[in-house]
Amino acid sequence: MENKRLNEPDYIQELVALIRSNRSAKEIADELGNYHENDIADAMEELNSEDRRKLYQILNDEDISDIFSYLDDASPYLEEIGLEHAADIIQEMDADDAVDLLEEMDDDKRKQLIDLMDKEYQDDIRLISSYKDDQIGSKMTTNYVEIRRNLTVKQAMRSLIAQAEENDNISTIYVCDDDDTYYGAIALKDLIIARDYVDLDSLISQSFPYVRASEEIDECIERLKDYAEDSIPVLDDDDKLIGVITSQEIIEVVDDEMGEDYAKLAGLTAEEDLNEKLSDSMKKRLPWLIALLGLGMVVSTVVGMFESVVSQVALIVCFQSLILDMAGNVGTQSLAVTIRVLMDEKLKTKEKVELIFKEIRIGMANGTLLGVLAFVCIGGYIMIVKGKPLHYAFAISACVGVALLVAMIISSFVGTVIPMFFHKINVDPAVASGPLITTINDLVAVVVYYGLAWILLINIMQVVS
Amino acid sequence: MENKRLNEPDYIQELVALIRSNRSAKEIADELGNYHENDIADAMEELNSEDRRKLYQILNDEDISDIFSYLDDASPYLEEIGLEHAADIIQEMDADDAVDLLEEMDDDKRKQLIDLMDKEYQDDIRLISSYKDDQIGSKMTTNYVEIRRNLTVKQAMRSLIAQAEENDNISTIYVCDDDDTYYGAIALKDLIIARDYVDLDSLISQSFPYVRASEEIDECIERLKDYAEDSIPVLDDDDKLIGVITSQEIIEVVDDEMGEDYAKLAGLTAEEDLNEKLSDSMKKRLPWLIALLGLGMVVSTVVGMFESVVSQVALIVCFQSLILDMAGNVGTQSLAVTIRVLMDEKLKTKEKVELIFKEIRIGMANGTLLGVLAFVCIGGYIMIVKGKPLHYAFAISACVGVALLVAMIISSFVGTVIPMFFHKINVDPAVASGPLITTINDLVAVVVYYGLAWILLINIMQVVS
CATH class of the missing domain: 1.10.357.20 (SLC41 divalent cation transporters, integral membrane domain)
Incomplete structure (x- = not known):
């Protein structure tokens, strides 16, 4: 291992060898924890379907869903998994990733999968799908941490810890009134270093920027870039917090928009890729x-x-x-x-x-x-x-x-x-x-x-x- | 205020009015804390130099430096500030932002400013400047949290809190050996929810992706995008951790690279902007x-x-x-x-x-x-x-x-x-x-x-x- 580090690592081959090895399920799962989900996703393409089935048994739903989020198109792999298990995996994903994935599937299958999901997750999917492709709402995720404004610093920290297991976009924590009306934002850093006796309100940026779910992406992408935040809150027309736009999403949008414009300048109606018909x-x-x-x-x-x-x-x-x-x-x-x-x-x-x-x-x-x-x-x-x-x-x-x-x-x-x-x-x-x-x-x-x-x-x- | 929220907010005008108001310095400073630095930066362009001087007195160096990081070109504003104060402000910035800013200045001024800075900060600037524009090293920041691998969970948390005041890219914490050799990464979320008795090593992803400072940006930008992390560690050729690439930097690079290619396709040798001669x-x-x-x-x-x-x-x-x-x-x-x-x-x-x-x-x-x-x-x-x-x-x-x-x-x-x-x-x-x-x-x-x-x-x- 130490020796490997000196050269560029070949995580993909390491992973393929690991998954194919005869080590116990627990050992393999522990070892997989050391790798990035994106590398495991890349390795999956090198595996045969039997290897992958082994992987699906070794890992828990959350880990599989993290890996699937990194696949360009996870639908062929979902075919290898039973419908119920697939639904469980999908609902561990960020709802926006799930919407993208479900769009790749035929109507029947999609309906069956959605019916198998929790009520709450179904609502998230319905909410995100309700926005058009060029609206911010279609790109937002419901993966964020929201706390009430009347908490103490200690209570806020506890609320964060309770939510962090499920929601991992924690660098900014959003503060709402009791009816979910957006109130402001706290940088996690400020919460972590704050003394217990500090008034939570003094940590809250009440004029933290936000976007509307109904806004067109074109209209606000420059603003989103300028703020250079890890996430920006998304409000509905009633000022309720309903999601966030992460910097990862901004990267994708910037890349897509530029690619589209580049293609159009060359007289193509949309960007093409290599495997297109x-x-x-x-x-x-x-x-x-x-x-x-x-x-x-x-x-x-x-x-x-x-x-x-x-x-x-x-x-x-x-x-x-x-x-x-x-x-x-x-x-x-x-x-x-x-x-x-x-x-x-x-x-x-x-x-x-x-x-x-x-x-x-x-x-x-x-x-x-x-x-x-x-x-x-x-x-x-x-x-x-x-x-x-x-x-x-x-x-x-x-x-x-x-x-x-x-x-x-x-x-x-x-x-x-x-x-x-x-x-x-x-x-x-x-x-x-x-x-x-x-x-x-x-x-x-x-x-x-x-x-x-x-x-x-x-x-x-x-x-x- | 409550009424304002219903319409789109005009933070810039609010800020201009606030800074020009007769309220006490402390009140204005507290109120400014509610706004995003990017909005304050935008407001600065609307202010006259007298208003701005008031602002420089009200705010501390760190706040001013946060605001200056959001300016397209902060050098004219630095002219309004004495040399020593300017040096103090600059060294509160991320070193990569400081390098960008210093490049805008003439050689004399730059030298004078750098001479006024701390030894450690001078080293950071020298390190980042030593890489060519197309190398990853030129885009990295030294704003990250690094801990030793032999700590307990509690010690790691304490070490994080000690560093968080200065370094606010905390969503991933990097783990090194005693000689700064890169060992792995911990997601802050995992550290926050971990019980005290858990072995820190079990939280560390030892095969977390990294890039080399000497790598060409073109060569690794796709990889950086794919990992979709808030930051990716940058190593030198001796496997020492020397910086990180943040997702904000990736957004800029993607935007720039695409813009360049777009311009070139149209027969321009580089991208132009509005105010160019x-x-x-x-x-x-x-x-x-x-x-x-x-x-x-x-x-x-x-x-x-x-x-x-x-x-x-x-x-x-x-x-x-x-x-x-x-x-x-x-x-x-x-x-x-x-x-x-x-x-x-x-x-x-x-x-x-x-x-x-x-x-x-x-x-x-x-x-x-x-x-x-x-x-x-x-x-x-x-x-x-x-x-x-x-x-x-x-x-x-x-x-x-x-x-x-x-x-x-x-x-x-x-x-x-x-x-x-x-x-x-x-x-x-x-x-x-x-x-x-x-x-x-x-x-x-x-x-x-x-x-x-x-x-x-x-x-x-x-x-x-």
Whole structure:
């Protein structure tokens, strides 16, 4: 053992060997107590169903439920266990984890399991399920310690000890009136170090932050992060304490929300994972693609209006992709920045206007730089590689340069205003903005570029290739 | 007060009014104890410097330091406080927060402040600063409770109470040998409910998970999330316990990492925020844009090779943007999925190959669907809107359809393989893949489309517009 410690430990293999060993049930159970439930959960996937059955007999319901809480999907393992035993295990879980698990099961099985549970636990499950996925109530747990406000320090400590066996989120203790109305919070640390004669009320933060179960997660996630607490109380509309949001739940929500937004920015309707069915993945990607095809036709129609320009100066087509890619990318950059800002902060109108102007200024600065670069490089390129005369070469590269500049300014503007607009009308900007921005940017870029070429090359210089 | 509770509370305004009130210092201090430090930090931004000076006098160093830990940037407020007082306040902070704060200051000031601190605190700061930003050690805090392994339950509780005043991350207590070698962990809950006669060793999880201070954050963040603990111990290479990672730190890291990846996907080199200077924002966006301009020239050169095709059938130019946008988007979708999968999981070669094939299959399925859709719609469009003969219209739309299909398959492949390649050679795939994928996809799409048009329209059908 001592030797092992020096290298990275392989808890999973240790656990598999332990569970398969011939040691007595009690010895194995004691030894398992030294490991983290997450590691035991990982080890379970390496075991065969016979090994796992042994494990279910060795451990008590609470230990099994702790382990099951760490499984991505515990339902296949629950199949290995009789219905009644499964119900007993599930009701040892935090009710929110149980709700997640039950959702994975078919309706019949779920009903049977819930019917086998205690009345009180059924109520918890019903309460959490009653909130929509995007409401805080759906993420809260009923695993918390609640005490009455009129206790002494000693009584409070005793009440905590009585509840701690069942509820292990103890770093903050919540104080309620006799009718469960939320009154405040005590940091466990303060209770532990308090002398017996101290007035409990002096330990209570009466203005401790809280959230409403009915609040949308989007609306309060930033606040929850900012408070940096291990748990934040959740109240119903009558100011009764009905649950808490733990920091573990916040980690999951942050991870999920960001993952969703990341996926949406890339034109997926939701995040995908590795083991997803082909048809599900297709469904998540098709909407954007079909939208893009339709909108692409609009751009094609506009390009079609410049058919005569193209047929006279075919060379200009070369640089269309350059300008469009550039406009598209600038738009995406502005979009990404704007979505993050909209997500993170409550902006006042003044700040929104500032953001728009800032994006335009960045577009202008970068556009000027790249426009000049393109003018010089592309002009030289056409002269040298294509062997065209100087005025012709730089007339074309001037069109490219100016189109780049204009396209980049407009893209910055569009990439900022469109997500703000969708945000305003309560449509998720990450999912709705992409196709529209691409299309508008393409249109602007194409019209400026070919329009300029038409004026400069055909009308003024009367160039025909 | 009772009335206020029914509506959402406005703690900030309550706090501002309280601090500006004429009540005695003691009354204000007592009342402030009811509020969360994060709310007081928010209120500070609403106060003027005179109000704040009053606050600094009313509160003790520890309270001020708790509040300062919640400020995004406390350095301007520290300016309002004398150097010695500021040093006293800083050393009440968790050392990792202090390191973050000190980094914001100029070298001189930082040195002066550090020189004023206790020897022990200086060591903590030096320890945390010695790790690089991407190492776990830079994110750990020395705020944790550590006890010796040979104590009784009662002694352990007493040791906890003695340390809890200073260290408030108490939900897990860490157990070490006499030479600080990490031995295991005890859940505070278990210690609280344990009877005095219980052997402390039976409460200790000896195989509790840990991370190394020298580990890269990327490498262990998934593990840290999975364990869902309020804190995880951090060991140095000699197995000594030197800090812990709290769940609050994990939230920040997850948020940052995702934000970075999100930004990179959009072609920004790092995440931006609202108050950033224009020049900084420009710098974060230019690299991608310049790379794209350079690579765009490559695409332009290739399009240039098809100049004669374009000059003969100018109509085909209309659909170039459609095909390129589509290829680009499919590539981005594959890229986003691949990056998330690479980030979340350790993939075996077999799984990587599976992912590549899956992406190709999705590309093929979606490509076939959209290719057929484009063939029918665009053919009809050219006939009806442009008034061209049927065989001509559908010859062009066939080129579009086939080019779409091929481009989407290749884009799926490229969008999966390129990030895997960069991941393999330890280059961040989110930042490096974008321009390369766009360019390869553009090239493939352009060559397939114009090549096909050249063969079908000019060589076989001998169409000239």
